[in-house]
Amino acid sequence: MTNHSPIDPHLLDRGFSALADATRRDIIARLSTGEASVTDLAAGYDMALPSFLQHVRVLEAAGLITTVKTGRVRTCRLETQRLADLDRWITRYQAAWQSRLDRLGDLLNQKGDTQ
Template sequence: MVQFLSSRLNVSFAALSDATRRGVLEQLGRGDASITELAGKFDMTLTGMKKHVRVLEQAGLVTTQKVGRVRTCTLGISRLAEETAWIEEYRRLWASRFDVLDQIVEELKQRETFDERRETE
């Protein structure tokens, strides 16, 4: 299970690592679009956009449907649930570490203030 999740996260994060692909996801969040429409919005060739869409599709972030000559893209059902959970786990870990660090800094400040008072007495 861990290996599957790791592999899935690798594919997802690799897909999300490109600014154009993140832009495509943002665009599709506003509504479905054809590959031609997406290529026009990002000022790129159809071939280039097809490659980006294929990467997003392999990651489960986008689905496509071809009707006639038009391939329409839709946000995938994944909705980044596993990826969000993974990020949240690390956010909590770092938040707790920063809380401990804040506590140490506060203790050092109090000790410094106490030492300064003792020196002036």
């Protein structure tokens, strides 16, 4: 069943803004295979841990990930519902534009048939 509830524009802004950065998109991709510690995620980047944590905080503020600290380990988990919300927003407009392009194609084909 498709959820047609409105999406908070501020959450959309934060979500798309967070995904505008390649490092953050990569973190999302890595978390799509399962939870990971911040240390494990950061190991693949040539940046200081505090800089990497800024990326984690942006993703968390956007609701795209959650983190849980157990002892000294902070574990990150992907929030698939927020990604689904962003995807739903894109899909809605993609369908609208596809419909418009189909109608334009039909109109152009009709004009071509009359000439």
